[in-house]
Amino acid sequence: MEQAQELFKTFLHDHGQKYTEERRIVLEVIESFDRPFEAEELLLALRRQQHRVSKATVYRTLKHLVECLLVNQIFFGTGKQSYYDFVGTQRGHDHLVDVQTGKIIPFSSPEIAALRDRIAREMGFTPVAHRFQILGKPTGNPREAH
């Protein structure tokens, strides 16, 4: 069994909850995403793969995954829905948001992580996660359309 599944199973068990087939499938599909996704995308991906998991279960499972830190819940403000980001992947989990198109570009910055740890410690906290977004416009396009 993969590491993320193991972690999830243990987390659920420790909280008196069950590692059900639906939850396993949801995490499995999430692991296949290579960028932040919306709840609706996840639901569609499940359906495409012939898995019958209800919307309610998807939302409930996402909540559990966020709690156990396997998934980071992010709000970009490009719509009103949440995005979810599977933390197990190798790619970056910080994001640049193109304010002109709403496109989200993940990147990685070890400096951010180091800064996060230092700042949290200085403020008397133990860091659990962070969210870092840069809003920007493509250089060379400095003019705004009125």
Place this chain on the structure above:
Amino acid sequence: MEQAQELFKTFLHDHGQKYTEERRIVLEVIESFDRPFEAEELLLALRRQQHRVSKATVYRTLKHLVECLLVNQIFFGTGKQSYYDFVGTQRGHDHLVDVQTGKIIPFSSPEIAALRDRIAREMGFTPVAHRFQILGKPTGNPREAH
């Protein structure tokens, strides 16, 4: 007239929009907040000061303020609503979120701003704003309640 009001007025004018009394009042009240606030809080503060501004106008005005970068819209995920942060204040605009209580503590980090500028440039973007949140739990309270 204060600087923020000037900026707002100019922004509105440049976009063929009007600097109305309602918009002036909304910005005025926003300037009095010393931490991120919700739309509802703003509405209540307006009412408390005997100002009759509708909810629709509050939301519409917030949207304009966000567009002209006087206000940063932030999503903490502690509820499903947006928070708004007036950028004109001196205090920090990065935030530490206590995951145990949901409390939001602003802080300031020049390094984050520098990092933001460098990363955006390297990726071919001009930074417009950023959002940085650290989720953490108070040190010395490492144990989670089950």
Place this chain on the structure above:
DNA sequence: CTAATTGCAAAGACTTTGCTGTGCT
């Protein structure tokens, strides 16, 4: 003057919840 704005209530988008029947353990 006349396009932009306001307030209100209704509509909308996304998420959560109550309930009923199932399934682990």
Place this chain on the structure above:
DNA sequence: AGCACAGCAAAGTCTTTGCAATTAG
């Protein structure tokens, strides 16, 4: 048996929008 679950549809929360009257420039 006994608690946790899944699915469904209804309810909820926050935000946006249509419309008629009003106002800034």
